[in-house]
Amino acid sequence: MGNPQIRKTEHVKYSDIKRYIRENRVSSVKITNSTIEAIDKSGRVRYVAGNIPAFDDKLIPLLEDKNITYEGRIGEGIISQLISMLLPIFIFFAIWLFIAKKMSKGMGGILGAGKSDKLINSERPNVKFDDVQGVQEAKDEVVEIVDFLKYPERYIELGAKIPKGLLLVGPPGTGKTLLAKAVAGEAEVPFFSVSGSGFIEMFVGVGASRVRDLFEQAKRNAPSIIFIDEIDAIGKSRVSGGQMGGNDEREQTLNQLLAEMDGFGSDTPVIVLAATNRPETLDAALLRAGRFDRQVLVDKPDYAGRLAILKVHAKDVKLDESVDLEVVAKQTAGLAGADLANIINESALLAGRANKKSIEQSDLLEAIERAFVGLEKKNRKVSDIEKKIVAYHESGHALMAELTEGATKVTKVSIIPRGLGALGYTLHLPDDEDRFLKQKHELLAEVDVLLAGRAAEEIFLGEISTGAGNDLDRATAIIKDMISVYGMSDVAGLMVLSRTQSSFLGGGMVSNDYSEKLAEEIDIYIKQTLNERYEFVKETLSNYRGAIEKMAQVLLDVEVIEGSLVKEIIKEYREENGI
Ligand code: ADP
Ligand code: ZN
Secondary structure (H helix, E strand, O other), rough: OOOOOOEEEEEEEHHHHHHHHOOOOEEEEOOOOEEEEEEEEEOEEEEEEEOOOOOOOHHHHHHHHOEEEEEEOOOHHHHHHHHHHHHHHHHHHHHHHHHHHHEEEEEEEEOOOOOOOOOEEEOOOOHHHOOOOHHHHHHHHHHHHHHHHOOOOOOOOHHHOOOEEEEEEEEOOOHHHHHHHHHHHOOOOOOEEEEHHHHHOOOHHHHHHHHHHHHHHHHHHOOOEEEEEEOOHHHEOOOOOOOOOOOOHHHHHHHHHHHHHHOOOOOOOOOEEEEEEHHHEOOOHOOOOOOOOOOEEEEOOOHHHHHHHHHHHOOOOOOOOOOHHHHHHHHOOOOOHHHHHHHHHHHHHHHHHOOOOOHHHHHHHHHHHHHHHHHHHEEEEEEEHHHHHHHHOOOOOEEEEHHHOOOOOEEOOOOOOOOOOOOEEEEEEEEOOOOOOOOHHHHHHHHHHHHHHHHHHHHHHHHOHHHHHHHHHHHHHHHHHOOOOOOOOOOOOOOOOOOOOHHHHOOOEEOOEEEEEEEEHHHHHHHHHHHHHHHHHHHHHHHHHHHHHHHHHHHHHEEEEEHHHHHHHHHHHHHOOOO
């Protein structure tokens, strides 16, 4: 309010202004936010006081009394002062809320993640055991859980100890999640699931509180199933997983999980199923009794399994009558259930694009090609020649194992590529478990069986491959040990040739505490023994040509051969040939 006559502004105290008013020196007063101005009666001087007291209920009556004009309100100052004080806090709060909201989109809230329902998936699956095919052994393992969840009282009354945790181990896409859902579906109980990787968050403490929530919900709704996918993300061994940052978080989450699993007794009908394809990385604490002390293998399906899985998924689509799923199953060796489900779906898309009324065989074959291209090397298609090599190689191992006294007998032979590296395998189980001692003839038997893979390739295919590398390595090691550790040879007699590692020279340096000459003799002995055994093995296999041909054919047809069938084939061959 400009007053042209004012010449001078004097800064005074509030009490001074009040005094001037009382002394009738003031003509008008203006009260603003935080100041009070008084105009001198002459109209030339303006007194200004800042820092006025918040309340002065004597001021207005005084002004009225003196008949001084005034404007402004005392309260105005307080409110705007309050606003100016609170505004920064308000802005700060708004920004914080904004950030919190943004983050919670990705990770379920940072406000202590009090309720993490979104990341804990809860459902009542209607998956049944029939929907899960090709993993019979795994199904056999989980049926008893279904009964426990259905009739917990029976077991609790008897005081039975039911496993709390079960680890489903197997390559991706083999149906671990599906199997867990089927357990819940068969038992008709709720299914609470989380993914291990979802636990690893930026904010320490979120994972732990989520685990707490998960178990709380499951216990509240017991009987129920908890499913933790990719448990290796939280359960990584604390020793090996020495990553920087995020470690604290994972450890807290893991500790919470361990605490929760220990926290409920076997009278609480909650079963925790967890899945991983890297069981070797798991912290040992997770696998201890009362936690995930049972492991179930959910492996890639064999021919029969693939056919069954294809049939399950074919129910959802319209197949032409000419479609032959057996051919599809044959051509998909090495693929997991999820890949097969994809192939069916992809074929439906292809048929749709071509405006067909139903899926034809050509669509399925095209989808198979695409699946293998998509999977590239990781799950590469095994070529026919490779299959043949592996079939004969493994048949050689199997036959030798059956014929050699002291060798562990064959349980199952398979040419399905599983895991890394190995193209096929022959599963041997010792006849009587818990054996610590081996006799000399058993060690030699082991060598013979190992050499039989290579021998079979040479005899039946006329050419050898790299497939025997590991076998030869192990065979050589056994003979070396027989000489130098067990004193079972003529070269060194009973002398134990301990090899000392000179550590200060850095690993890898090995110094033998025996003479150069003996070392040479040993090398010659090892080579000779291997050669002798190899000739013997080749002779044996040659005498059983027909049997090996038959086994290899079964393997090429259905990829697996049970130990009992191996025995049968050999027996038949012997009878036919009078051996
Ligand atoms: P995992 O948990 O082992 O990675 P999933 O259970 O998630 O594999 O499998 C994904 C999908 O693939 C399943 O929902 C199902 O449609 C199909 N599938 C996988 N394995 C099988 C199986 N053994 N039998 C039938 N379908 C399967
Ligand atoms: Zn081999």
